[in-house]
Amino acid sequence: MFGKGAALLAVLLVLCSGAARSAEAPLPYQIVGKGVPVPLSGTPGNAENGRALVASRAGGNCLACHAAPIPEESDHGRVGPDLRGVGSRFGAAELRLRVVDPKVLHPDTMMPAFFRAEGLNEVAAPFRGQTILSAQEVEDVVAYLMTLK
Amino acid sequence: MPMSRGVLCALAGFVLAVFSCPGPVVAGESGVASPSPVDAAPHIDAALAAPRIDAALAPYIVGAKRSGYVYALPETRAMQDDEIMNPGFAWVERGRGLWTEVEGANGKSCASCHGPVESMAGKAVSYPKWKASMNRPVTVERQINFCRVAAMKAEPWEHESPQLLAMTTLIKQQSRGLPMSMADDGPMREWIDRGKALYFARRGQLDMSCKHCHDDHPGEKLRAETLSQAHVNGFPTYRLGWQGLGSLHRRLETCYEQMRAETYPLGSDEYVALEIFLTDRGRGLPIETPSVRR
Numbered sequence: 001m002f003g004k005g006a007a008l009l010a011v012l013l014v015l016c017s018g019a020a021r022s023a024e025a026p027l028p029y030q031i032v033g034k035g036v037p038v039p040l041s042g043t044p045g046n047a048e049n050g051r052a053l054v055a056s057r058a059g060g061n062c063l064a065c066h067a068a069p070i071p072e073e074s075d076h077g078r079v080g081p082d083l084r085g086v087g088s089r090f091g092a093a094e095l096r097l098r099v100v101d102p103k104v105l106h107p108d109t110m111m112p113a114f115f116r117a118e119g120l121n122e123v124a125a126p127f128r129g130q131t132i133l134s135a136q137e138v139e140d141v142v143a144y145l146m147t148l149k
Numbered sequence: 150m151p152m153s154r155g156v157l158c159a160l161a162g163f164v165l166a167v168f169s170c171p172g173p174v175v176a177g178e179s180g181v182a183s184p185s186p187v188d189a190a191p192h193i194d195a196a197l198a199a200p201r202i203d204a205a206l207a208p209y210i211v212g213a214k215r216s217g218y219v220y221a222l223p224e225t226r227a228m229q230d231d232e233i234m235n236p237g238f239a240w241v242e243r244g245r246g247l248w249t250e251v252e253g254a255n256g257k258s259c260a261s262c263h264g265p266v267e268s269m270a271g272k273a274v275s276y277p278k279w280k281a282s283m284n285r286p287v288t289v290e291r292q293i294n295f296c297r298v299a300a301m302k303a304e305p306w307e308h309e310s311p312q313l314l315a316m317t318t319l320i321k322q323q324s325r326g327l328p329m330s331m332a333d334d335g336p337m338r339e340w341i342d343r344g345k346a347l348y349f350a351r352r353g354q355l356d357m358s359c360k361h362c363h364d365d366h367p368g369e370k371l372r373a374e375t376l377s378q379a380h381v382n383g384f385p386t387y388r389l390g391w392q393g394l395g396s397l398h399r400r401l402e403t404c405y406e407q408m409r410a411e412t413y414p415l416g417s418d419e420y421v422a423l424e425i426f427l428t429d430r431g432r433g434l435p436i437e438t439p440s441v442r443r
Contacts, residue, residue, distance in 0.1 A: 063372065064371055064372045065371065074373070075370070075372045075373035076370075076372075077369075077370050077371050077372050078369045078370040079366045079369045079370065079371055079376070103356075110357055110361035110362070110365060110366070112354070112355040112356055112357070113356060116356075120351075120353070120354060120356055121350065121351060121352050121353075121356075121410075122352050122353060122410050122411040123353055123354045123409065123410065123411070124353060124354070124406070124409050124410055124411050124412075125411070127353075127354040127409045130354070132354060132355075
């Protein structure tokens with residue numbers, strides 16, 4: 001177990017290296033209204049990579065639950081809303097909060113928090129202490145969602 | 150199965166009510182509503198919704214409870230219904246062979262005590278069952294092993310072994326079509342509650358509970374899978390995805406793995422408690438063993 005100081009040091013190291021991987025403790029972020037206005041990383045999101053993460057089972061696997069304009073992938077899920085047009089319905093800050101931790105908006109939602117590693121129960125060993133997406137990956141996904149006008 | 154026009158209409162109305170709502174309505178959702186309306190895309194293909202009002206499905210629907218059979222594709226249902234095409238019947242046959250096989254220090258087979266396997270007709274509907282001598286509930290699997298150890302002086306079969314799967318399938322098949330009617334009084338209450346707590350507990354890196362898939366979204370697509378209400382009346386089940394027959398506990402393990410959660414050993418008290426809760430929750434649905442699922 002890390003003490004407070006060690007956790008802070010880890011955060012600082014992540015900040016300094018500029019390469020937050022999902023293996024690291026998630027960076028602190030600030031919720032303003034219904035969004036997270038400040039990007040989680042200094043590098044702007046890459047929409048193309050975001051699209052790949054939305055489709056990939058090992059990445060965000062958003063297609064498990066959502067349909068999106070990604071025709072080369074079959075079997076889009078129907079459990080959540082269609083993501084087409086989501087970039088006109090929401091701003092980047094709102095989309096970022098949706099991906100980071102949708103439970104802030106809908107406590108009973110089925111949608112996972114993609115940037116949370118704390119407060120989870122009985123996580124399988126290979127995933128313990130890790131967020132599903134890294135800070136940069138969240139930015140990439142948000143950049144892709146913003147193209148869905 | 151005869152079905153009145155009124156029932157059919159009520160059923161059709163229910164289907165429409167369930168599937169015409171625009172977005173996913175998350176039960177108990179209060180909090181902040183989405184700032185903009187959700188896409189009105191239908192949540193289920195018309196092709197899937199249509200067979201739901203088929204009278205052939207009536208035996209698999211009890212009030213609001215729908216067996217996984219109702220959500221299965223017509224070709225999967227046809228496979229289940231046909232004893233020649235249903236691969237689960239290979240396990241029934243294997244079980245018949247084991248029923249009369251003498252094993253253990255007492256020189257007995259199941260048939261030595263129970264006679265023909267038809268004597269098991271109607272027995273499985275009351276499992277899991279409280280066993281006072283063991284001060285715990287027993288599943289069909291555990292009762293089989295109890296007989297092997299206590300009456301036959303033979304080795305117990307491992308969970309998920311071909312023998313235990315075959316014998317469980319044979320015994321449950323003797324109750325095919327009969328409604329599940331486990332006792333829910335006395336010490337079983339505590340086990341039902343324990344299973345219920347597990348059912349509603351968020352787990353794993355995906356932080357979901359069983360109810361998020363099976364109470365909130367049955368009938369909807371999760372990738373290529375159509376979610377069902379998670380009823381247990383068809384187990385052991387032949388899953389096309391497994392290319393084999395598996396126990397309920399194996400299915401529960403798969404669901405926990407999907408949530409990236411820790412799993413429990415097959416046969417553990419956690420899975421037994423979930424089995425008891427789910428059996429109570431599905432009360433009245435007919436036993437379908439061996440069922441066929443995707």
